[in-house]
Amino acid sequence: MKYTMPTTSPSIAIIGLGPRGVSTLERLVAHLNAVENPPQEFHLHLIDEAQHGSGRIWNTSQTKALCMNTFAHGMTLFSEPGSTVDAPVVEGPTIYEWVRLHLGHNEEVSAEKRAYVDKHPLDDALWERFSTEELEQIRPESYPLRALYGYYLVWFYNSVLQDIPEWVRVHSHKARAVSIEDHGDFDVIALNNGESVQASATIAVTGWQKQGLAEQEKWIAQTLEDHPDLNWIRANNPIEQDVSSIKDNEKVLSRGLGMGFFDILILTTEERGGQFVEDSNAAGGLRYIATGKEPTYFASSRRGYPFMPQADDGGLPPAAEIPRLKKVVAELSDREGRRSIDYDVEVWPAVLRDAYHAYVKTLARVEPDALKADLDTVVQAIDDAEVDASVVFNGVSAMDDVISQYTTKRFSLLRWMHLLPANFDSSEELTAYLMQRLEEDLKDAEAGQDSPVRAALWSLGFSRKPTQVLGAEGRYTVESRHHMFDKAIALAQLACSGPPIFRTRQLMALVDAGVVKFIGGYPLLDTDRNTGEWTMSSPSSGGVRYRGTTLFDAWVHKPDIRKTPLDPLMKDLVDKERVVPFTDVWEDGTELPTASVAQHPQSRRVLDAEGQEDPRLHMVGIPAHAQYPDTTISPPLPGTDSWFIQEADKAATSAFNITLSMNKMNQAV
Incomplete structure (x- = not known):
């Protein structure tokens, strides 16, 4: 050496x-x-x-088929004035501003950022793969392609x-x-x-x-040795997974309903010649024109529910107000030591009340007749309602009573915490239910800031960072971290870290075309002793065993x-x-x-x-x-x-x- x-x-x-x-x-x-x-x-x-x-x-x-789930004007690697940093701040363009500068629209970018680009000129590399027309279509609220990033x-x-x-x-x-x-x-x-x-x-x-193999993955690897005709696409970044190993008309058992799942669908449908076309009669406004060679996906995940589409806010959504959580963070930030904060008792009530406050405040703005009392009275009732997280989700019920008493609406975060409220007899019944829910999710996402539901979920999502920072270094008790904290973060990720709206529309079109069928939550993986195929079942779809020759894991292992x-x-x-x-x-x-x-x-x-x-x-x-x-x-x-x-x-x-x-x-x- x-x-x-x-x-x-x-x-x-x-x-x-x-x-x-x-x-x-x-x-x-x-x-x-x-x-x-x-x-x-x-x-x-x-x-x-x-x-x-x-x-x-x-x-x-990488292929242009894959996009990000972050807005073009919501991405930068540059520090900004006021940043908590020791090295000097260096200002530069967001990816959207960088694209506009490539197109010559310099007047849209601040003088400080233009000065940086003048000193660090743009090169011609971008034009090797992207046309003027493609770049002109990018708006502040666009979801850029990953290759562009x-x-x-x-x-x-x-x-x-x-x-x-x-x-x-x-x-x-x-x-x-x-x-x-x-x-x-x-x-x-x-x-x-x-x-x-x-x-x-x-x-x-x-x-x-x-990562090394988990226990179930060791069993999967052994099964592959015993049944070499089977295929396993292990959890990884989509561009590093062997998508080409998925054959035409193959039955694929899929685990994971986040961005990796949406990616694999596009890579094996649209990228192989299928087309999505506008159709006002279709559930999501899109219809899929198949090639006749599409795989069939039996899709599952721990939740059994696809990540929700991000709201159409026309740009970066405004910061959620979260006044109660801000007060709690200010009071607890100086508390030192492991296990010094009980999230269930000291933090969750503020997060929950802020979410319900966001719901009723938005409802009062977009549908004032839905309130049976003035907004201040409703907000006071939210603050007076008891929140007890000692029993899972018990604290939500009191808030639901407030909504029922003071509005003409029905709203409960329980509906998003318990996404599959019942077990169905088959994949067909479950899929029909999920398509109904996806239509509702799509409607709320399209309403953006005018959706009371999205306002509540965005408040919860916006609470992620301050609650995570507050609990860093093990400051939350382990018991509360694995109780309401984990559940709140999981729901926030489901609601606010999902795909762009058009990806949800594409998923719905693929369901209508028979390419995707949902199995449900907590899938049980096995093999058929007679055929040697993979099998997967879930109580959400009646425990029916669905068979396939490829097992696809649609996530990335954390180190x-x-x-x-x-x-x-x-x-x-x-x-x-x-x-x-x-x-x-x-x-x-x-x-x-x-x-x-x-x-x-x-x-x-x-x-x-x-x-x-x-x-x-x-x-x-x-x-x-x-x-x-x-x-x-x-x-x-x-x-x-x-x-x-x-x-x-x-x-x-x-x-x-x-x-x-x-x-x-x-x-x-």
Whole structure:
């Protein structure tokens, strides 16, 4: 093995150059540009075997069939004035503004952002895949293609590289980091191309990693050995799943009803020649013209309900008011220590009351005759209603009584917490019920801010970040975290992190065309002893066993260091105990290891088994999902002081300070 740089000069390595990696790089470069007395020699190593800038998931070469579930004007990698960051703020365009600048519509972008682009000119790469007509169709409220976001990321990355000071030597490595060895004052990072690099500080931004097999997956793998004619498309990012292995007219058993499911439908229907056409007589306003070769999907998930379409707000929805939750957060934010906050008792009542307040306030605006009393009276009744989360969902009933007493409407969050209120005798009955619910979801989504239902769900969704930040570092009791907190976050994700409206319309068209049939919740996977096929059943559809030759898992595993990671770098760090799990603590003092890597909240350096900070190694993003909020959310929203950029800044600041200290020591010597 050869060293790329046999030196003890200050050096930083960034492993992983997707969105979080390049955001971390930008924060680091902002620090480097503020150095008044730079070292004589400084090395920066940028490591990723995927496309630098976009990473694997946002690769620019991917199909145009896949879109994002975030608005074009709601995505940026730039920090903003007022951001909670240590490195200097650098302003730049959102992806929508970046597109408009490509088209020459400079007057639509602020002077500060235009100045950045003047200094970091746009290149012609975007025009290689996108036409003027395609780009002109993008509005602030559009859901951009994932490939387009990839081009934005690559431009951002190249722009950051332009800003690196001349005294910094940059080394780009198109390779995967596979291990890190501690050599006292520095680390040696081995790459899969036989090279290695030295780093006095390392920031690992490894993103979604391949995981070892869970227990059921081990059974699936063994079944494949016994029945080689069967197919399993394991959970992964859609562009990395072998969609081509799904044959024409094949029966596919699918688990997961989020974005991955919507993606696979498009990749095996429209991408194979099928067409969606407008049809006012169709349930969702679309009709699917089949090729006659479509697979049939028997679809299920834990909930058994597809992610709801996002509201048509004509742009970024306004911030929810959540006055009660803001007050609670202000009162509890300074409380320190593990298990110091009971979410059920101290936080959930505020979240629930805010949601019902949002419902009645919107109802009073769009349908004032529906209120039997003035709004202030109804709101006071909401505040007076008892909320008791000691029994699951018991606290919702009192709120429902308020709605019944003071309005002519019926509304209950129970309807979205218990999405399948009954078990049906067959997939056909369940599918008919879900199509009715999807029509309702679609109607509310189309109404946008004029839908009282969407207002309540948006309030719940908007509460995610402040409640997650409040409970970070294990501040919620484990009991309450696994009770109402998990349920509230799950419902918020279902309602506010779903697909664009047109994807729900396409799903409904595919149901009408017989391409998709719903099985229900909590699916039971097995094999048919006679035919050898996969079988799947659910109590939601009468326990009927549906057969298929392909099993498709439509989700992405979150990293879990409790299992044996397949990612060689993470496996190396776990084996050496360079990283350990972050632990929750039960009421009786029992420690509960989580899936996350334990990290220091300020520096983002990993912790050892004694809770001591590693001298050099930092981690950013998804591997810390159980300890910190929003680590799986990308890209960040402008105007939100995003946790995404805050954590990138924390790691960059720590790595910068480590190397700065090293440089001072070298100068002293």
